[in-house]
Amino acid sequence: MNWEKFFLDSLPLIDRATAFVCRKYGLIGADAEDFASAVKLKLIEDDYAVLRKFANKCTLSTYLTIVIQRHYVDQKIHEWGKWRPSVLARKGGDAAILLERLISRDGLSIGEASTIVRQKYTELDSHALETLASSIVTRRAQRASEIERTEEMPEPASGVSAEDDLLASERESTERHTNAIVNRELGRLPSEDRLIMKLRFIDAMKVSTMARLLKADQKQLYRRIERIVVTLKAALLAAGVAMSDIGDMLVHGADALHFDLGDPDTDPKVPQ
């Protein structure tokens, strides 16, 4: 097998998969070009070791996309730590991921980040952009509030009343309580049901796609999802979670569901 020729023949597919990953994670300009070069290097290194591992068990496009997507994630974990786009940003698409990356990772202000995003996505609805940006800032503020303050640390800027603080604190407490119970109840589900719930409500995967992936009948899958939702809802109500707190997450699959994302330090390693 001439692996160099195989690589060259596969270049259009490699480029397309690379472009897809770039779009998915909001990589543009020089960042995208750098990533495309890194991908090619990865595929060429060790005498095309990655391509040599391909045993034709799945399609080449699927295999290459997985390799490229994983390479991106590995590279970003190395660069940023464990930053990854939030569920809300993933749902919002490339522009939302770019906006979140600029604000959360690069520390740009909302105005600066929005200007960059608008330059690239000229068709973007400004209201949607503002909503997303404010949700990113809220999440950052929530994370910051979890940091224990010391005497040396400066006081946060005071733009809110004590009443606002109290309301925000109550809201956070409810969210933490709800999420803890959701995670506990999800943990009690069989693994396939747990996966179904995550694919449906976090990743917003279409039921038809999910049915194909899990080799399940689409209509039966609908009924199964509904049964799981009913079970979950009953458990949440029994645990004292108010209907108003869970209604939105169950109906709309909202970002309100903060599933445990695991400990990055103990995450299993990708096999080489």
Add this chain to the structure above:
Amino acid sequence: MTTLSTHPAAEDLGCFIDGTLDARSRAAIVEHIADCDECRFTVVDVTAFGEELAPPERAKGRWWVAAAAAIAITVGGTFVVQARRDPLAPVIEASSRQSSRLVEARLSGFPHVVRKAQMRGRGSDPDYGVADVIVAADKVLHRGGDNARMQHARGVAQLLDFEARLAEREGDTSDEGRAERQMLVDQRNAAIPILQKAANLAPDNAAYQSDVAAALIATGTTPNFKAAVEACDRALKIEPNSADALFNQAQALDLLAQKSGEATDVTNAIKAYNKYLDVDPSSPWADEARKKIADLQQAP
């Protein structure tokens, strides 16, 4: 079943995505990705890329739509062309095959289907007709786009999705069935803000206002019946002869009359139906309106 202690190899995950794994290996992957977000994200992303690369079903359907459109144009019809453009076309098609209309009111663009008082019960629906509406509505609910047209499509899909799921459980007297029905009833208002947003985005569209009224009527509450009358007033200001709005307004007044039992409310409802019949004297909706008038006249 084998539990994976590390991330699955790229090709094994690829086989899972491509659907070529045996049941045992698939179960092991499912077990892993149920708790590994990294791998689950990979599965979601690569599946999306696969659909972007080769959408065989859409490609397969396209020649048929094109051929049918050509035939329709040849005979002077435009329905197929419209069906291709209208995001709600599959929902309309699935709804038109129901033995009973899913919502009481008249939704714009939907053909007439008789509304039966007693819906089908679980176990007596072997053809999964209602499930077809749920499947079609789900596709609309997951389509992108924030313009008025897509907002409206999503609002209508949301409404029919709930009503279809409710209909599926009608007659199920088990505790589970009752609990599921109650949960759906609690969520019944969800379509209203979506449809209202569409109406706000397209303030000159009478059909959108009329569909807001349809969603309000579906909730079955007196304040919403009153709000439905007002939504129809807004629709009729835009399009005075809108059959959808006239029918829905008459229906909202009819339901208010049934709740209050007041003679003046009954008279108002009958007047509204007659106003509708002036515009549409001959369709199946008109037959339904006449029957409603007769029912109102017979009421004590």
